[in-house]
Amino acid sequence: MRRRDGFTLIEILISLVILATLLGITYRSVISFMELRQQQDVVTATQAKLRRVIEVLTQDLRSSVFGAIIDEPYPSSDGAVSFALLKGNSGFKVYATDPVTWKDAYRTFVIADNPGVRKGDHILIVNQDQKAVILEVSGVRRVGSQKWVIRHNSCRNTLDYRSNTLLFGVDLYGVRHDADRQTLVLNEEGDETPLAFGIREFKVEYLPNKSSAQRLRVTVSAAGEYRGRTLRRRYVGVVELNNNATFDIQEVIPCKP
Numbered sequence: 383m384r385r386r387d388g389f390t391l392i393e394i395l396i397s398l399v400i401l402a403t404l405l406g407i408t409y410r411s412v413i414s415f416m417e418l419r420q421q422q423d424v425v426t427a428t429q430a431k432l433r434r435v436i437e438v439l440t441q442d443l444r445s446s447v448f449g450a451i452i453d454e455p456y457p458s459s460d461g462a463v464s465f466a467l468l469k470g471n472s473g474f475k476v477y478a479t480d481p482v483t484w485k486d487a488y489r490t491f492v493i494a495d496n497p498g499v500r501k502g503d504h505i506l507i508v509n510q511d512q513k514a515v516i517l518e519v520s521g522v523r524r525v526g527s528q529k530w531v532i533r534h535n536s537c538r539n540t541l542d543y544r545s546n547t548l549l550f551g552v553d554l555y556g557v558r559h560d561a562d563r564q565t566l567v568l569n570e571e572g573d574e575t576p577l578a579f580g581i582r583e584f585k586v587e588y589l590p591n592k593s594s595a596q597r598l599r600v601t602v603s604a605a606g607e608y609r610g611r612t613l614r615r616r617y618v619g620v621v622e623l624n625n626n627a628t629f630d631i632q633e634v635i636p637c638k639p
Contacts, residue, residue: 424606432617449623450631462558469551512632537637559584
């Protein structure tokens with residue numbers, strides 16, 4: 383019998399078919415892996431953005447003055463939240479020449495080397511009744527040694543005077559959701575700037591808490607696009623606002639024009 387050298391054409395064709403099949407399977411696997419990886423990158427980026435939004439917001443909320451939620455610059459609701467941050471002072475003692483007329487007055491006297499506020503700034507006055515009021519400064523004047531008068535002509539004080547009433551300089555912050563533009567907006571002392579784009583949902587829930595501190599649940603959601611598909615993600619954060627054992631604010635009373 384004659385010995386055969388090499389492969390027949392049939393054998394070569396069969397080998398090529400097997401090789402092509404294996405390459406096709408491998409190619410599809412690689413493409414599927416790459417698509418899954420790209421999809422996961424979109425999801426990860428969206429989740430990271432939401433996590434960063436929650437981190438920034440909860441950090442600011444924890445720094446709010448005595449854990450108070452306020453209604454300036456935005457009325458706090460399920461779609462917006464406002465709070466005040468200290469300007470750096472530790473509080474100045476308020477004194478009243480007449481405790482009866484101090485309420486409803488357009489001016490407040492404080493004892494300080496320098497109260498550190500000026501026209502256009504905001505002040506927060508708090509007493510031990512756990513009540514506070516926020517006022518816009520219209521003028522500051524020294525009236526004696528370590529005595530100053532702070533005027534707030536646009537709004538009158540609404541608190542009852544107590545001997546340990548304190549005044550703080552504060553900055554007002556607010557966060558709201560612009561649903562039409564899918565943008566989370568930060569308001570800092572009246573100036574609005576975008577905080578995050580592509581935010582489809584922003585929800586604030588005010589939770590019951592055994593302690594006196596205010597507790598909030600904040601939910602944000604966004605979506606990433608991949609090959610015509612919408613990949614939605616949601617992130618939830620819970621924050622307990624810090625308070626103060628002496629000046630825990632339970633109510634912020636609106637001032638009177």
